[in-house]
Amino acid sequence: MALIVQKYGGSSVADAERIKNVARRVATTKEKGNDVVVVVSAMGKTTDELISLAHQVTDQPAERELDVLLSTGETVSSTLLAMALKSLGHKALSLSGAQAGIWTDAVHSRARILTVEAHRIVKELGEGNIVIVAGFQGITREMDTTTLGRGGSDTTAVAMAATLGATLCEIYTDVEGVYTADPRLVPEARKLEEIGYEEMLELASYGAKVLHPRAVELGELFDIPILVASSFSEAPGTLIHGGITMEVRNKVRGIAHDLDVAKVTVLGVPDQPGIATAIFEPLAKENVNVDTIVQNASVERITDLTFTVAKSDLSRAMQVVEPIAKSIGARGCVADANLGKVSIVGTGMQNAPGYAARMFRALYEKGINIELITTSEIRITCIIDQARVEDALVALHRAFALEKEG
């Protein structure tokens, strides 16, 4: 008997009808002879509504309290799904993060899972129950509720799958899988049947938004195959796993993008030890999430240092960096808030020549200027004018012939 973990996102459980639909899908999986653990997100916009309620009470909600407040969203959806399954004649029950044994550190609003003690789940599965776990939440050793931050329910699901030794972790969402590019922007985009963990990580980090990177990392660490599919259709979805033959993957798998990019350049920075620390430590302290960092080779011990942040963080970043720039003797700071990012992603690109050149040519032929370039083992990223991101996506998709199968 296989054990399958399924996770349903907020749009999949947005109202009573959708919860009943999810219950039928879960029931079908159970009726095929599998043990099933289901992880659910909060219904639809519940989390946003609870945050807004907290902000009506105070400008700065205490993080410990906000965690308890937000955790009620997943508790509600988990009980409703359990009820729906019972009314279909199945044995089912909901468990909170605490009951499911999800122990975390005490960093409220972005807790990390320390360990999962699954004896309660194992017992309930043994008694024939379908177990519904409230996603996104955990508990500290002091018995205080925590939440796991962005992508929390995905992380709960993969952690459950890893702990229970599940055959498969299925993530159901409102898209049908992982595409070669965002299908809303690139009409020729094609759904991938499978993709490697690292490729998925680069695609998700760089704007694919299908599955949170934390969950992918956890899946890779414990070698749990993850299926991403739609809860609204029977289409097969995309399988994320580690067993793909290297040879057939020596190519671009997909194009990621991000429209929310702002750039700060510190001009004329003296090239000496400790400068990067002087700039990035205060940014971290102010919770400014720095994405890409580029420092050019210095000329006469003077260099420019550029980094990107989300647009919403730009003014805070400038407030932090401007006095620092002055104090370290830099020439000044400039910001640009209207940027975007396109990346080609694929294992083995680094070892095969020509990918970068083909990418740059495709952009050049469309008259798109490249502001910054960064690369990783399996990714080449260009920062460009935000207004040209869509053109760039379509051009790159064609340049690498991604509309064609495998």
Place this chain on the structure above:
Amino acid sequence: MALIVQKYGGSSVADAERIKNVARRVATTKEKGNDVVVVVSAMGKTTDELISLAHQVTDQPAERELDVLLSTGETVSSTLLAMALKSLGHKALSLSGAQAGIWTDAVHSRARILTVEAHRIVKELGEGNIVIVAGFQGITREMDTTTLGRGGSDTTAVAMAATLGATLCEIYTDVEGVYTADPRLVPEARKLEEIGYEEMLELASYGAKVLHPRAVELGELFDIPILVASSFSEAPGTLIHGGITMEVRNKVRGIAHDLDVAKVTVLGVPDQPGIATAIFEPLAKENVNVDTIVQNASVERITDLTFTVAKSDLSRAMQVVEPIAKSIGARGCVADANLGKVSIVGTGMQNAPGYAARMFRALYEKGINIELITTSEIRITCIIDQARVEDALVALHRAFALEKEG
């Protein structure tokens, strides 16, 4: 330093503004040098909304799941109040029923508190915190969430006060205290400064609806003074306690009423052992809550047996009783759904003659027919036509001169 337990009902925490108002009241109590534990109900109509959500998913929500679902209502309000208090500069935190150590039996939807293990609360109070406890909820030894049923948050508050040895348990609601009669129906009704536990029990059971009888019983058992007052005013409220001199109380304290009364009479019942069991055991099994039972003295070993139920239970009661009536050889069953109940309540009435006579005369002078009469140590109740309840209240209030002080 005194320890005070305060409970705020759903209308007192119905929205963000009211929660901030409650926070200011709690803060004032703390600033006077008291330790404070606060118990909160769910915001406004939250519980009804959650029940409706469950019924959208299934006609018969599983009780275990419904308990977890409903418990989120109090969790939400407890976190919001803790946030509001922290933003006023006070140390505060919310605790769930489980964290507060409220252990119950496993009878979902109407669990009874077995014990309160308050070490977490004691620790948090010791660190200077105002502790906000989510009312209405507890936890079983198997770590499953339960709810305490009707009046649950009142019960939580008094149980907390008893466990912690509080000086006073303050119940804040949307009325200013306990009145000699319902002020919406009797304009002359007067707020009582104090009342005994048993008198309060009779008033609350018989429709005063200010404080749940379970909470009053618990207060009497542990001798906890309970103040009932409004969270919307500074008016002094009514103190429920046990230390009232018997002599001054030898009179009617208040008039209770209930508009939700239906009557079933089983006619021509053979007067033999086991008949009452044959009728009331099946009713209990069907969860029909029987209120008053009256059986007249038998004439030639034949009697009539009458009982009252809530109107919503009447058709179920008739379904249960009609076949039983046939099987025990009774003549038949008749029902009346349009009844009401008025009661005069006061310690020592039993020992002082004339109260019943004065009550019956007052009703007679208004032309009100009495259908049934029952009495207890401190109460005389008449079941009458529902349409005449208001007239009866006004007449009885005057007959016993309740508009005048003590």
